[in-house]
Amino acid sequence: DDADALARFDDHVAHEQRIEPRDWMPEAYRRTLIRQISQHAHSEIIGMQPEGNWITRAPSLKRKAILMAKVQDEAGHGLYLYSAAQTLGITRDEMTRQLIEGRAKYSSIFNYPTPTWADMGAIGWLVDGAAIVNQVPLCRCSYGPYGRAMVRICKEESFHQRQGFEILLTLMQGTQEQREMAQDAVNRWYWPSLMMFGPPDDQSPNSAQSMAWRIKRFSNDELRQRFVGMLVPQAEILGITLPDPDLRWDEETQRYEMGEIDWDEFFQVLRGNGPCNAERIERRRTAHEEGAWVREAAAEYARKQAQRAEG
Ligand code: FAQ
Numbered sequence: 090d091d092a093d094a095l096a097r098f099d100d101h102v103a104h105e106q107r108i109e110p111r112d113w114m115p116e117a118y119r120r121t122l123i124r125q126i127s128q129h130a131h132s133e134i135i136g137m138q139p140e141g142n143w144i145t146r147a148p149s150l151k152r153k154a155i156l157m158a159k160v161q162d163e164a165g166h167g168l169y170l171y172s173a174a175q176t177l178g179i180t181r182d183e184m185t186r187q188l189i190e191g192r193a194k195y196s197s198i199f200n201y202p203t204p205t206w207a208d209m210g211a212i213g214w215l216v217d218g219a220a221i222v223n224q225v226p227l228c229r230c231s232y233g234p235y236g237r238a239m240v241r242i243c244k245e246e247s248f249h250q251r252q253g254f255e256i257l258l259t260l261m262q263g264t265q266e267q268r269e270m271a272q273d274a275v276n277r278w279y280w281p282s283l284m285m286f287g288p289p290d291d292q293s294p295n296s297a298q299s300m301a302w303r304i305k306r307f308s309n310d311e312l313r314q315r316f317v318g319m320l321v322p323q324a325e326i327l328g329i330t331l332p333d334p335d336l337r338w339d340e341e342t343q344r345y346e347m348g349e350i351d352w353d354e355f356f357q358v359l360r361g362n363g364p365c366n367a368e369r370i371e372r373r374r375t376a377h378e379e380g381a382w383v384r385e386a387a388a389e390y391a392r393k394q395a396q397r398a399e400g
Contacts, residue, residue, distance in 0.1 A: 098114060098115065102303050107233040108231050109234075110234065119178070121302070125299075125304065126173050127170075127179065127187070128195055128196075130166075130168075130174060131184075131188050133163045133166040134163070134164070134167040134373070135188075136195075137160050138372055139202070139203040140163075140209060142203050144160065147206070147209075148206060155252055159213075159249055159252065162245045162249065166245070169241070170238060173235050176234050188370075189373055191370050199369060200358050200364060201277070201278070201364055202364055205273070206256075206270070207267075207271045207273065207274035210271060211274035213252050213254065214250060214254045214256075215282035218316065218319065218320065221243060222319065224243050226306035228240050230304050231302055254323065258327055268328075279331055280351065283347075283350055284354075284358075286309045286310075289309065289350075290308045290309055318344070321336075321338075333348045
C-alpha cells in the first residue's frame with residue numbers, strides 16, 4: 090500500500106538511488122519536479138530573447154556564429170527539459186499554455202534589457218556563471234531524467250560562460266569607451282544575477298522539502314555565496330569592479346560579506362513588473378501563434394502516414 094511505497098521511496102532517496110519515471114513517487118514530489126523543471130525549461134526558451142536581440146548586430150562574423158550557436162544551445166536545453174518534465178505526466182501543450190498565458194514562472198534574469206554588445210559578455214559571464222553554480226549540484230538530483238539532462242547542459246553552460254568572459258576580456262583590452270561599456274554592463278547584470286539563486290533561505294518556502302528529497306543539494310544563500318567567491322578572482326583578471334562597495338573577504342567567517350540585495354526589485358519582477366516581462370511573453374505568444382501552421386502540417390502528415398500504414 091501507499092505507506093509501504095512511501096517507505097521504499099524514502100529509503101531509495103536516502104541511499105542516493107535514482108527515482109525513474111515509472112517508479113512510485115509521492116504526488117507532492119511529482120508536482121515539485123514539474124514546477125521546477127518546467128520553470129527551468131521556460132527560462133531557457135525565454136532566455137533566448139535577450140541575446141537573440143544581438144544576432145543581427147554582432148560585431149563580426151565570428152562573434153555572430155558563436156552567438157547563434159549559443160542561442161541554439163539554449164533552445165536545445167529548453168526542449169530537453171520539456172521532455173524531462175513530460176516524463177512526469179504533464180504535456181508540452183499544457184506547459185506552453187501556462188507560459189504564454191503568463192501563468193508560469195521563469196527566471197527573473199531574463200526580464201532585463203540588452204542595450205549594448207557588452208551585455209552579451211555580461212550575460213555569458215554572470216548569467217551562465219550563476220546557472221552553472223546552481224546546476225552542477227542538480228546533476229545529482231534524485232529524479233533520474235532531470236539529473237542526467239543537467240550533465241550535458243552544464244557542459245554547454247561552461248562553454249557559454251567562457252565565451253562571455255572572453256567577450257568582456259576583449260572589451261577590457263580595447264578603448265576607454267569599450268572598457269566603460271563592459272563595466273556598465275556588469276553594473277547592470279551583477280545584482281540581478283545574484284537574484285537568480287532565489288530568495289534568501291529564510292524566505293524560501295520550497296527549500297527544506299526539496300533538500301530532503303535531494304532535488305536541491307545546497308540552499309539558495311549557500312550557492313549565492315559560492316558564486317560570489319568564484320567571481321571575485323575572475324573580476325580581478327578582467328580589471329572589472331563588482332558594483333558592491335560592501336563586498337569584502339571576512340577572515341573570521343572565511344567568506345565574502347556582501348551588500349544588501351534589493352529583494353523588492355526581485356519580487357516586483359516575479360509579479361510581472363520587471364522592465365521586459367510583458368515584451369518577453371508577448372514575443373513568445375506571437376512566435377507560438379505564428380508556428381501554428383507548422384504544428385498543423387506535422388499533425389496532418391502524421392495522420393496520413395498512420396492511415397497509409399493501416400493500408
Ligand atoms: N526567478 O522556495 P524557492 C538558464 C521562485 S538559468 C523567478 O527558493 P525553489 C540558463 C520559485 O520558483 C535560469 N522565480 O524555490 C541560461 C518559487 O516560486 P513557486 C533557470 C524564482 O524552486 C543562461 C518562489 O520563487 N535555472 O536558464 C526565482 O526551491 C543564459 C520561492 O523560491 C533554473 O531554473 C528567480 N530567480 O528554488 C539561458 C534552475 N527564484 O514555484 C539563457 C533550476 C525563485 O513556488 C541564457 N531551478 N523563484 O511559485 C532551481 O534551482 C530552483 O527552482 C531555484 C528556486 C533555485 C531557482
